[in-house]
Amino acid sequence: MTLLKILIVDDEVLERRALTKIIANISDDLTVIGEGAPNGRIAIEMAKEHEPDIIFMDIKMPGIDGVQAVKEIKKFNRDVRFIMVSAFNTFEYAKEVMQQGVKEYILKPSRKQDICESLERVLAEISLDRKQREEQHSLKESLNRAVSIAQKEWVSSLITNQVxxxxxxxxxxxxxxxxxxxxxxxxxxxxxxxxxxxxxxxxxxxxxxxxxxxxxxxxxxxxxxxxxxxxxxxxxxxxxxxxxxxxxxxxxxxxxxxxxxxxxxxxxxxxxxxxxxxxxxxxxxxxxxxxxxxxxxxxxxxxxxxxxxxDKQGSTDMPSLSAMLEIEKQLLEAVRQGDVNQVLFIYDSFINKMRENGDLQGSIVKKSFDELFVLLSRMLHDLGISYQQTPVIEDSEEIQQMFEKGKTHLLKIVSHVQVWRMNHAKGMLHKAKEFIETHFADSLTLEQVAEYVELSPFYFSKLFKDRFGMTFIDYLTEIRIKKAKDEMVDQGKSLKEICFSVGYKDPNYFSRVFKKHTGLSPTEFRKAIVS
Structure with missing residues (x-):
């Protein structure tokens, strides 16, 4: 625990010194602020200045008493803990400070044991409170990261028309x-x-x-x-x-x-x-x-x-730009499929459309290629393919040289995608299946599995369905139901135990899913295999 500051408030200087000496011998993690405060008014000022974690507060003091001081300090510091000290064993005093959330109350002259026990309880409370705050902060940060990732994935899916x-x-x-x-x-x-x-x-x-x-x-x-x-x-x-x-x-x-x-x-x-x-x-x-x-x-x-x-109404260049955009979309899809012949065919259409539009100035051609390869880079990123190379095309080059450089780089990308499709993606999907089969009983999510195989959740989901003919959740459900059916042979296991052991938290939901996939409820299925 970090160093905790303690303020002692008592109108008797000997009491303040005695408490300071006792606290100094309890723990090196505790420090008493100055000489303490002799009354409620000074206590309020010191609490504002030093922000103590714990205050030993005498109840009966001249001027502003301990109860009033607690109320005032609570207005600007809700987290401070109070240990009330009084020579009077009066319930009414205790009742007033209890209404302020104060739980500790000791009599003076205070025994060392009473002080230590009271401090231990307060320290445990502070420790628990800080742990909970750290957990909440960590949870909030994790949630913010998850939301940020989900937003980016959703926007990425949206702009590629996958949502x-x-x-x-x-x-x-x-x-x-x-x-x-x-x-x-x-x-x-x-x-x-x-x-x-x-x-x-x-x-x-x-x-x-x-x-x-x-x-x-x-x-x-x-x-x-x-x-x-x-x-x-x-x-x-x-x-x-x-x-x-x-x-x-x-x-x-x-x-x-x-x-x-x-x-x-x-x-x-x-x-x-x-x-x-x-x-x-x-x-x-x-x-x-x-x-x-x-x-x-x-x-x-x-x-x-x-x-x-x-502005579709006011832009005269929209039709030609729209046609170019459509060709770019076709080209990206051909690259994604790793289809060399289709890529070359569409690339020729891309060049011809630039010629039709009269876009044969070096700077315009360069920008067109820059934009095309930005789109390709985004697509490769979404696929989970690592490919950092970019073509060096200068606007001072001959137009035909630019076209040849663009084609050469495009073919390199297609070749890279082909290798990835044949090896990496296949291996990653089988790795994902093994992970699901090992962790099916956990609270498994698509995002967790995608992270494990280092693919984006969006593309992993699409690739998984393309490869295996079912969604991630359908496959996970299939594994769980199969394991549940195997476990039902053991009559010593209750259906509730089986439900939890295969990854479901709600027996009613498990029963509905089981019946949907088998046509029988878990009870009916168990009777059928026994008879």
Whole structure:
């Protein structure tokens, strides 16, 4: 235990000295503050200044007595513990301080044994209280980390159009406030000429962005997604209770406040923001992400422009950009499948579309490739594939040389994905199955298994179902029911014991799951195998 401060309050100097001497011999973890306090008024002042952990408080003192002093000190320090000391064995005194939460009461002249026993009880109470606070703090930190991970996974799933089962009603229940619409902003830190961000600088910028958005948004819930290079998608959920929602006005206010904060930071780049359109249904948020992507593509082509809202009606470049985006999506899917022939075919379409659009300036081609490989990097990250190489393409190079470099790098990525699909993913899934079969009786979650095999929960879930034809929870249930059926042969085990031994905490729920999978209740099944 850390050093605890004790204040002794008594109008008799000899009593204060005697208590100080006794406490000094009890433990090195205890220290008495100064010479103590001779009355309630000074006790209050010393308690404010020194913030003691324990106060020995005499009840009968001139001026402000002990009971009044306790009440005043409790107003600004709810955690301090009191040990009341009195020459009068009067219940009324004890009753008044008990109402303030004081539990310890000793008579004076105090015996050393009484003082030690009383202190031991208070120290045990302080120790327990601090342990509980540490556990609560640790739990809160773990919960915050889990929520942050879950938010990033959900936003990542959303922007890849893999989420169909989360409605605004469910978000409203989760957040405790009605959600009416949502939209995506893309935050992009464009490096200064000749600047190159280190991983630490990228991490610092990402952390700054998340913390800053928390401080400047009140009308909306903010869910930052994963960072790829220096690009971060952020989902904004608009709350009904915040009053009337003005999309562009509210979004612009967020950007203005963020830009003001950004200018105070030493980041070696320029903050650029594109904003997708708002949508009233959760399953449409993927479109808002694509709106923001399209707007960012335009934004990067406009010198000295930092913010761009997507406006389908007013943007003449939307059709061609939309077609390019569709080709990029097809290309990413072909890479994910490791299909070389399809990748080469779609890559040719990608190049031809650039030619059709007349985007054959070196700087434009370079930006197109940079954006494509950012998307590929994000996809590889979501798959759990470690691949750090990036092509070095300069805008001063010949256009055809850029195209060849892009193709060469793309084929390297496809080759890497093929190897991973054949070896790593297969091995990780079998490793996951073994882990499930070993730990099926624990409170096992998909996130725990995904972490064990070092895959993202989203991709592990998808890969597991693709590989084994069933979801993680279906497989876990299958294992548990099989183990339960095996254990039912032993008539010495109760059904309740079997329920707990295979990982279920509620016998009624276990019974429902068992009947759903076998057609019989546990009791009916046991009778059937016995007869």
């Amino acid at each position: 169909h089962d989360m409605s605004f009603d469910e978000w409203s229940q989760l957040l405790g406030v009605e959600i009416t619409s949502g939209y995506i902003m893309l935050f992009y830190l464009e490096p200064e000429p000749a600047a190159d961000f280190s991983q630490m600088e990228k991490h610092n910028w990402y952390s700054w962005l998340k913390e800053s958005l928390k401080t400047i948004t009140s009308k909306q819930e903010v869910l930052p997604g994963p960072m790829t290079e220096t690009q971060v998608p952020v989902l904004f959920l608009c709350k009904k209770t915040a009053g009337k929602f003005h999309f562009k006005t509210d979004a612009q206010a967020i950007i203005d406040n963020l830009s003001t904060l950004f200018r105070k930071e030493p980041f070696k780049g320029e903050l650029k923001v594109s904003i997708g359109l708002p949508y009233q249904h959760a399953n449409e948020l993927n479109q808002s992400y694509h709106d923001a992507i399209l707007a960012l593509k335009q934004l990067l082509l406009i010198p000295n422009r930092r913010v761009l809202f997507c």
